[in-house]
Amino acid sequence: MMEHLPALMIAVPLFGAFTTPLLKKRYSLASMWAIIITAATLGLSLLLVQEVLSKGIIVYVFGAKNPSLVLPSGYRVPVRIIFEIDAIGAFMALSATLMSFIGALYSYSHVRMESGLEKYYALLLLLEVGILGMVLTGDLFNLFVFLEIAGIAGSALVGFRNYRGEASEAGIKYLIVSAVASLMVLFSIGLLYGQYGNLNIAYLSTQIHFDTVDMIALGLLFVSFAMKCGSVPMHYWVPDAYTEVPAGINPTLLVATYASLYALFRVSFSLFGAITWNMARVGWIMSILGVLTMFIGVTMALVQKDVKRLMSYHAISQTGYMLLGVGVGLTVLNDPAKLSAFGRTAMAGGIFHIINHIIYKSLLLMTAGALFYVTGTRNLNEMGGLARRMPYTTIAFIVGAAAISGIPPFNGFASKFLIYETSYQLNPLLAVIAMVTSVLTLASFVKVFASAFLGPPLEKYNEVREVPKPMVAAMIILAVLCILFGLFPNVVLKNLIYPAVDALLKLAQYQSWGGLA
Amino acid sequence: MNFTLLSPSGFWDPVLWLIFLILFGIIGYIIYSRGNPGYKPKTEQVKPYLSGNAEPSKEKIMVRAGDIYWGFIEAMKEYYEVLKRMHTGDLRDYILWYLGIGAVILFILVGGV
Numbered sequence: 305m306m307e308h309l310p311a312l313m314i315a316v317p318l319f320g321a322f323t324t325p326l327l328k329k330r331y332s333l334a335s336m337w338a339i340i341i342t343a344a345t346l347g348l349s350l351l352l353v354q355e356v357l358s359k360g361i362i363v364y365v366f367g368a369k370n371p372s373l374v375l376p377s378g379y380r381v382p383v384r385i386i387f388e389i390d391a392i393g394a395f396m397a398l399s400a401t402l403m404s405f406i407g408a409l410y411s412y413s414h415v416r417m418e419s420g421l422e423k424y425y426a427l428l429l430l431l432e433v434g435i436l437g438m439v440l441t442g443d444l445f446n447l448f449v450f451l452e453i454a455g456i457a458g459s460a461l462v463g464f465r466n467y468r469g470e471a472s473e474a475g476i477k478y479l480i481v482s483a484v485a486s487l488m489v490l491f492s493i494g495l496l497y498g499q500y501g502n503l504n505i506a507y508l509s510t511q512i513h514f515d516t517v518d519m520i521a522l523g524l525l526f527v528s529f530a531m532k533c534g535s536v537p538m539h540y541w542v543p544d545a546y547t548e549v550p551a552g553i554n555p556t557l558l559v560a561t562y563a564s565l566y567a568l569f570r571v572s573f574s575l576f577g578a579i580t581w582n583m584a585r586v587g588w589i590m591s592i593l594g595v596l597t598m599f600i601g602v603t604m605a606l607v608q609k610d611v612k613r614l615m616s617y618h619a620i621s622q623t624g625y626m627l628l629g630v631g632v633g634l635t636v637l638n639d640p641a642k643l644s645a646f647g648r649t650a651m652a653g654g655i656f657h658i659i660n661h662i663i664y665k666s667l668l669l670m671t672a673g674a675l676f677y678v679t680g681t682r683n684l685n686e687m688g689g690l691a692r693r694m695p696y697t698t699i700a701f702i703v704g705a706a707a708i709s710g711i712p713p714f715n716g717f718a719s720k721f722l723i724y725e726t727s728y729q730l731n732p733l734l735a736v737i738a739m740v741t742s743v744l745t746l747a748s749f750v751k752v753f754a755s756a757f758l759g760p761p762l763e764k765y766n767e768v769r770e771v772p773k774p775m776v777a778a779m780i781i782l783a784v785l786c787i788l789f790g791l792f793p794n795v796v797l798k799n800l801i802y803p804a805v806d807a808l809l810k811l812a813q814y815q816s817w818g819g820l821a
Numbered sequence: 822m823n824f825t826l827l828s829p830s831g832f833w834d835p836v837l838w839l840i841f842l843i844l845f846g847i848i849g850y851i852i853y854s855r856g857n858p859g860y861k862p863k864t865e866q867v868k869p870y871l872s873g874n875a876e877p878s879k880e881k882i883m884v885r886a887g888d889i890y891w892g893f894i895e896a897m898k899e900y901y902e903v904l905k906r907m908h909t910g911d912l913r914d915y916i917l918w919y920l921g922i923g924a925v926i927l928f929i930l931v932g933g934v
Contacts, residue, residue, distance in 0.1 A: 476912075477912050477915070480912060480916075481912075481915055481916075481919075484916055484919065485919075488923075516931055519927075519930045519931050519932075520927060520930075520931065522930060523923065523926045523927040523930045523931070524923065524927075526926055526930075527919065527922055527923040527926050527927075528923075530922075531919050531922075537907065537918050537922065538915070538918050538919050538922055540908065540910075540914070540915045540918070541915060544910075585929060585930065586930075589926060589929065600904065603897070603900070603901075603904065604904060604908070606890060606893070606894075607890075607894055607901065609886050609887055645829060646829045649828060649829055684885075684886030684887075685885045685886050685887050687886075688880075688883055712833075712835065712838055713835040713838050713839055713842075717833075718826060718833065718835070721826070721828065721833055722826075722828055725828045725829055725830060725831065726828075726829060729829065729830075747890065750889075751886055751889045751890065752886070754884070754886075754889060755884070755885060755886035755889065756886075759879075759883050759884070760879030760880075760883060761879075762879070762880055762883075763880070790835060791824075791835045791836065791839065792824060792835070793826050793833075793835065794823060794824055794825070794826050797826070
């Protein structure tokens, strides 16, 4: 079984997605089935992480007699669809499966009263398939196909509550934005295929050289993935989509966004990693986009009255930290002294922030979903005094808010600490903006806490009770992870983050599989 | 197991931080527990005194989310005007921003700068 682990990572959720509609008449069975499938995929991803960390890069060739047969006799270049899984791919796969499981668990109660739930769960699983394909593949065209799957499933889920006009509008916007970005990705892939006659990322990275067509492909891939990961000023679709999507889908949609960020890193470090002087420019572009993203995101969040929209702007803002951390690393990629002094740590901060943000932002969006579930509104002006009635949700919110604001000892602090220190070494202004953003983040969550949870109990919410147990369980799991990742950051960094950073930095290792070196 | 997180120019030990948090928590609790013994909850003593006026209903005097940071938002009015103009909600503008940023990035990469 271990040999076929990469294929199973796609096959299991895909099987789940196509079988869920068979359970159309039994809502609870469909949701239980989705929970089982996502739990099984989570188990597989844990095995995959273990395999990658202990044995190194896994290469899986589809359709070959032997899945490790990269070059059949007579072939000089790889031609089949190949999955190439290194530590960063495995790290992203673990994030995707964990969040899909949490989302399915939360959805069990959260969307119970909606209709069409067999489609909801089928789409959730398809979204998971799309993300997993994007982060596991070693083939550019395959990356595009899975990007499309994730985009289509995601937009259908954004518009799931189609009885709300806003949801349909957000779904269509997400669909069109995804389609435009995917189209440009496809165009870039076409350019590279025309240049080198191959689609394999590792092979292309050995062949790529510095000419105008390659640079156009890099630029188009960069800007398309930057838009898909919600970088300012191409972030406008994020608040629309995150606000309207059911809260149970928010964690998986969040990972889908970061799968595009992963693709951006993969393009910068692996596909075009061999180009030397231009990477410092790309690194600076990434860092500047990062600080712009974090500052504009947080200041927009501060003025929102819709609790989910407010949190969506924070999702944009936090993406800025990741861009900044990895951007600092990319800027000094070709300067060994600076790379070892602070570049590698900066990248570790950026990548650590991905998993931290996925955990606490999912938690916060779920608490926002819980508020909507009991009050029927997302308007903070209409809420108040809910802490007494929803103690578990309140605790979960406090943990999430402290984590996103970078308050120790929660997980957000550990990654922000690394980003502040290392970005300061590249340029102090970057660190100052990052710290001001954290202060504004805290201010913004104080506002949510004060207006929704504190204050006198309102008469209209006299009958409000805590949300059902599956929703509480999903929130508590994430709150515990926020605390554990914050208390033991070294364990996570050593076992998960630094291997992922090194996977991006060691290009030769990525290129040297299957006897190609 | 080593819990200290080393950074290029410092360190962070969450366990040590937690020990101090608990220590200061205990000190805080001791100070709190030695508070004014004359305080009696659920008596007239805890009711607000509004110069003889009746206390308005809780819902009326509640500070709403829109009122918090009013001063900050007012001071940053011009900045927010710019942001508001950028956030039109129009899908065509989303695509225009994408094309604009794409053009700038291509210009930088292809050698314009």
